[in-house]
Amino acid sequence: MSTAVGDAAPHQRTFKVWRGDKTGGKMVDYTAEITPGMVVLDAIHQIQATQASDLACRWNCKAGKCGSCSAEINGKPRLMCLTRMEALPEGDVTVQPMKAFPNIRDLVTDVSWNYTVNKKITKFTPANPGTRFVAEDGTFRMQQRDVERTQEMRKCIECFLCQDTCHVIRDHEKHEVFSGPRFFARAASLEMHPVDVADREPFLKNEGGIGFCNITKCCTEVCPEHITITDNAIIPLKERIADRYYDPVTMLWRWVTGADKKDG
Amino acid sequence: MEIQTFEHDVLVIGAGGAGMRAAIEAADAGCSVGLVCKSLLGKAHTVMAEGGIAASLGNVDDRDGWKVHFADTMRGGQYVNNWRMAELHAKEAPTRVRELEQWGAVFDRTKDGKILQRNFGGHRYPRLAHVGDRTGLEIIRTLQDHSVHKSQIAVYMECCITKLIKDGERVVGAFGYYREKGRFVLFKAKSVIIATGGLGRAFEVTSNSWEYTGDGYSLAYNAGAELLDMEFIQFHPTGMVWPPSVRGILVTEGVRGEGGVLRNKDGKRFMFDDIPENYRNQTAKDPEEGWRYTQGDKTAMRPPELLTRDHVARCINREVKAGRGSPHGGVFLDIAWIKERVPNAREHIKKKLPSMYHQFMELGGLDITTTAMEVGPTTHYTMGGVRVDGDTQMSCVPGLFAAGEAGAGLHGANRLGGNSLSDLLVFGKRAGEHAAKYAKEQKHGWIDEAEVKASMEWALHFMDAPKGDENPYKVQQDLQKMMQAQVGIVRKEDEMRTALEEITKLKARAVAVQAPANREYNPGWHTCMDLSNLLIVSEALTKCAIERKESRGAQFREDYQEKSKEFGNCNMIIKKGIDGQMQLRREPVTPLTDELKAIIDEQAK
Numbered sequence: 001m002s003t004a005v006g007d008a009a010p011h012q013r014t015f016k017v018w019r020g021d022k023t024g025g026k027m028v029d030y031t032a033e034i035t036p037g038m039v040v041l042d043a044i045h046q047i048q049a050t051q052a053s054d055l056a057c058r059w060n061c062k063a064g065k066c067g068s069c070s071a072e073i074n075g076k077p078r079l080m081c082l083t084r085m086e087a088l089p090e091g092d093v094t095v096q097p098m099k100a101f102p103n104i105r106d107l108v109t110d111v112s113w114n115y116t117v118n119k120k121i122t123k124f125t126p127a128n129p130g131t132r133f134v135a136e137d138g139t140f141r142m143q144q145r146d147v148e149r150t151q152e153m154r155k156c157i158e159c160f161l162c163q164d165t166c167h168v169i170r171d172h173e174k175h176e177v178f179s180g181p182r183f184f185a186r187a188a189s190l191e192m193h194p195v196d197v198a199d200r201e202p203f204l205k206n207e208g209g210i211g212f213c214n215i216t217k218c219c220t221e222v223c224p225e226h227i228t229i230t231d232n233a234i235i236p237l238k239e240r241i242a243d244r245y246y247d248p249v250t251m252l253w254r255w256v257t258g259a260d261k262k263d264g
Numbered sequence: 265m266e267i268q269t270f271e272h273d274v275l276v277i278g279a280g281g282a283g284m285r286a287a288i289e290a291a292d293a294g295c296s297v298g299l300v301c302k303s304l305l306g307k308a309h310t311v312m313a314e315g316g317i318a319a320s321l322g323n324v325d326d327r328d329g330w331k332v333h334f335a336d337t338m339r340g341g342q343y344v345n346n347w348r349m350a351e352l353h354a355k356e357a358p359t360r361v362r363e364l365e366q367w368g369a370v371f372d373r374t375k376d377g378k379i380l381q382r383n384f385g386g387h388r389y390p391r392l393a394h395v396g397d398r399t400g401l402e403i404i405r406t407l408q409d410h411s412v413h414k415s416q417i418a419v420y421m422e423c424c425i426t427k428l429i430k431d432g433e434r435v436v437g438a439f440g441y442y443r444e445k446g447r448f449v450l451f452k453a454k455s456v457i458i459a460t461g462g463l464g465r466a467f468e469v470t471s472n473s474w475e476y477t478g479d480g481y482s483l484a485y486n487a488g489a490e491l492l493d494m495e496f497i498q499f500h501p502t503g504m505v506w507p508p509s510v511r512g513i514l515v516t517e518g519v520r521g522e523g524g525v526l527r528n529k530d531g532k533r534f535m536f537d538d539i540p541e542n543y544r545n546q547t548a549k550d551p552e553e554g555w556r557y558t559q560g561d562k563t564a565m566r567p568p569e570l571l572t573r574d575h576v577a578r579c580i581n582r583e584v585k586a587g588r589g590s591p592h593g594g595v596f597l598d599i600a601w602i603k604e605r606v607p608n609a610r611e612h613i614k615k616k617l618p619s620m621y622h623q624f625m626e627l628g629g630l631d632i633t634t635t636a637m638e639v640g641p642t643t644h645y646t647m648g649g650v651r652v653d654g655d656t657q658m659s660c661v662p663g664l665f666a667a668g669e670a671g672a673g674l675h676g677a678n679r680l681g682g683n684s685l686s687d688l689l690v691f692g693k694r695a696g697e698h699a700a701k702y703a704k705e706q707k708h709g710w711i712d713e714a715e716v717k718a719s720m721e722w723a724l725h726f727m728d729a730p731k732g733d734e735n736p737y738k739v740q741q742d743l744q745k746m747m748q749a750q751v752g753i754v755r756k757e758d759e760m761r762t763a764l765e766e767i768t769k770l771k772a773r774a775v776a777v778q779a780p781a782n783r784e785y786n787p788g789w790h791t792c793m794d795l796s797n798l799l800i801v802s803e804a805l806t807k808c809a810i811e812r813k814e815s816r817g818a819q820f821r822e823d824y825q826e827k828s829k830e831f832g833n834c835n836m837i838i839k840k841g842i843d844g845q846m847q848l849r850r851e852p853v854t855p856l857t858d859e860l861k862a863i864i865d866e867q868a869k
């Protein structure tokens with residue numbers, strides 16, 4: 001828990017900011033004046049306005065709602081707008097771009113891969129009227145408890161910090177065969193929607209590469225929206241896939257009955 | 265130098281709720297659509313909307329219906345609204361919200377499993393469909409995920425349009441640059457929709473992001489379109505005031521909707537002291553009744569904290585000026601008090617207002633379940649904008665449409681909370697539909713190469729051949745400070761005249777800004793270009809504000825504190841003259857039809 005913001009006197013701090021592009025770069029020192037309650041993004045803006053007008057960074061909401069300002073602060077993937085100076089240890093502050101994505105310039109990285117992956121996920125596909133959660137007029141009838149799981153996954157602000165931190169992407173560069181925690185959460189939000197009838201399990205197993213995940217929970221730890229990606233999305237999805245593809249009894253049952261995964 | 269060229273039937277500038285909804289509609293009509301945005305897809309302002317989307321679904325109170333919503337919107341807008349838009353909006357919003365649910369949006373639920381609705385300022389019944397306090401995120405993500413599967417839509421991210429291109433009277437394309445590489449791009453289109461949002465960055469204290477530099481207004485103005493009622497800028501009553509770095513960040517009205525109250529430093533609920541006449545019979549007599557209202561008692565009237573935003577903002581301003589404010593120049597907004605009434609209040613608040621809880625915890629180090637927040641007014645929304653036809657959203661320039669916050673008319677002098685998200689969907693859809701229809705009737709126009717070349721040279725000169733060495737950030741900050749002080753929440757003729765003089769000086773400085781010679785993702789360079797838009801909209805809104813010699817809705821004039829009959833009957837229209845100068849004229853508000861007038865009279869009872 002953070003502490004209340006007092007009226008402490010302004011003071012100076014040194015920021016080591018990565019500057020460069022895809023061909024390479026280096027850490028450059030800047031000094032910023034720190035006022036009470038200031039966040040790292042404020043310092044970057046101050047540096048931009050006074051010392052390096054072309055310092056590239058992304059931001060929009062300044063309140064942890066848009067997921068634009070992702071970076072690695074003192075080596076940890078975080079949102080710059082939610083990282084308060086008071087919360088960082090004494091000494092220099094390093095600010096670097098996300099490492100798992102190609103650099104464009106300074107703190108800005110090329111996250112287009114994520115948008116490509118998103119397109120591969122089958123969109124929301126509602127059940128017919130007159131089924132369990134859908135009234136005859138087509139409007140949905142779902143209780144709050146029916147939607148809580150999917151709502152948790154839908155809190156995602158697409159900051160891609162979880163993608164940045166996941167070793168399968170970061171260290172093993174399995175971009176081609178692994179969709180990453182963000183998209184497991186997205187797939188889960190759809191799979192857990194009471195009304196949805198599409199089947200995303202083959203995708204998750206094959207192109208999505210959910211098998212590569214070895215449940216380190218690093219993604220959950222960095223998620224600024226506190227989504228329990230591993231426990232509430234990845235593990236249940238893995239279980240479903242295991243049941244469906246590897247459990248001989250289920251396989252036989254499916255073969256005999258032609259049962260689909262949901263009962264409409 | 266090479267310019268990339270793309271051709272589409274319909275070009276949508278802006279990928280917030282309005283732009284995406286328009287793109288979906290135009291694509292479904294069989295058009296090829298280009299969708300352009302300055303940030304990454306899904307990061308537009310719409311993502312920040314918190315409290316909810318207004319639609320008279322009647323799920324919580326079945327007395328609600330389009331007529332009540334219509335009358336509420338007109339009353340909130342103080343009757344200078346475009347009534348046709350208010351009518352269409354009230355009628356179509358429920359269908360648009362249900363459609364979102366069909367596309368996968370997961371709203372909070374009522375006990376019988378329907379979409380839950382909450383109370384909001386100026387809405388007679390609980391009307392805002394919501395998802396906790398992250399409704400905008402739900403809407404933008406739903407639209408995004410729905411549109412990415414449409415092959416007719418090509419998305420151009422981090423691409424900024426700086427000029428519309430015309431062939432004779434008609435708009436036939438747009439020119440801009442990619443932020444990433446600084447390369448230039450030309451879009452040829454048969455019709456163009458402006459969905460670029462507002463202009464909050466013209467002010468110092470704002471809930472708006474860097475994107476809100478009024479680009480759409482200025483693009484349209486330069487292309488010959490009319491701007492309507494630019495003086496009506498909404499100052500939201502509750503922005504954060506402490507710590508300094510978060511000043512202006514929004515605190516959703518949902519806090520008050522859930523029972524939060526405003527107090528001054530003496531602990532007094534000052535909102536009870538000043539209830540406007542036309543809302544008196546809809547306002548609670550005492551705190552007890554107000555509380556019952558927030559808890560869904562249908563016989564109770566709303567607490568005065570839920571009066572319209574313009575009024576609440578002024579009351580807060582008054583308390584602060586009278587020395588009754590909080591330590592950091594705001595007033596107290598207290599939701600923690602409900603522990604006297606609600607069992608397990610802490611969990612209740614965290615559940616109802618999760619992102620407010622986190623926002624204060626993480627940015628202010630304050631626990632809203634135990635401690636009152638400090639809040640004050642923040643520049644929030646632009647009611648004015650591109651003047652459009654209510655049915656089709658087309659401006660007076662053939663082929664040029666506008667929707668969402670960039671368009672104008674629906675909200676009149678003051679927007680009700682929740683009426684923007686519904687505006688985006690209702691008129692985004694309409695703009696998409698009519699832009700597609702228009703595009704199908706046209707061929708691609710002729711593009712003047714010389715004009716394109718001139719636009720490109722203009723963009724490059726800030727780096728290659730600057731006319732001075734002004735810092736663009738500094739000029740922007742000086743403009744923001746000046747506008748906040750002279751054309752802010754309380755306005756006076758002499759101050760606004762000074763503002764116009766200052767704008768002239770700032771224009772001269774803006775010509776002399778320069779950026780380091782680096783084309784790739786150079787925010788300094790981008791800020792140089794944004795400045796000209798900010799200055800155009802600042803001038804337009806100041807001129808309108810001077811001309812409207814009355815206080816109405818969001819415009820409060822210290823020198824004309826009352827509403828006037830004369831001005832209550834007119835809209836302010838800005839247009840670029842043939843001489844290139846900004847011209848302002850008044851036009852009478854289109855009178856209501858008898859049928860709609862009868863609805864308003866009926867609802868006022």
Ligand SMILES: Cc1cc2nc3c(=O)[nH]c(=O)nc-3n(C[C@H](O)[C@H](O)[C@H](O)COP(=O)(O)OP(=O)(O)OC[C@H]3O[C@@H](n4cnc5c(N)ncnc54)[C@H](O)[C@@H]3O)c2cc1C
Pocket residue numbers: 277278279280281282283300301302303308309310311312313314315316317318399400423424425426459460461462471472475479480514644645667668669670681682683684685686688
């Ligand atoms: C903090 C906050 C909370 C809010 N809460 C609510 C609420 O609860 N209910 C409600 O109804 N309303 C709310 N609003 C208002 C509402 O969110 C906005 O009015 C609405 O989202 C605007 O949507 P839009 O589609 O018009 O524009 P936006 O969503 O802002 O999108 C504008 C788009 O235009 C693009 N753009 C701008 N200029 C250019 C250019 N030159 N070239 C290319 N692209 C450009 C941007 O990149 C962006 O994609 C809130 C606003 C804020 C800031």
Ligand code: SF4
Pocket residue numbers: 165166167168180181212213214215216217218219220230234
């Ligand atoms: S839990 Fe799985 S997805 Fe998450 S970081 Fe670890 S390996 Fe990656």
Ligand code: SF4
Pocket residue numbers: 067155156157158159160161162163181182185219222223224225226227229
């Ligand atoms: S799941 Fe969390 S960490 Fe991952 S992109 Fe979404 S908000 Fe960011």
Ligand code: FES
Pocket residue numbers: 058059060061062063064065066067068069070079080081082
């Ligand atoms: S700026 Fe939006 S999350 Fe940081």
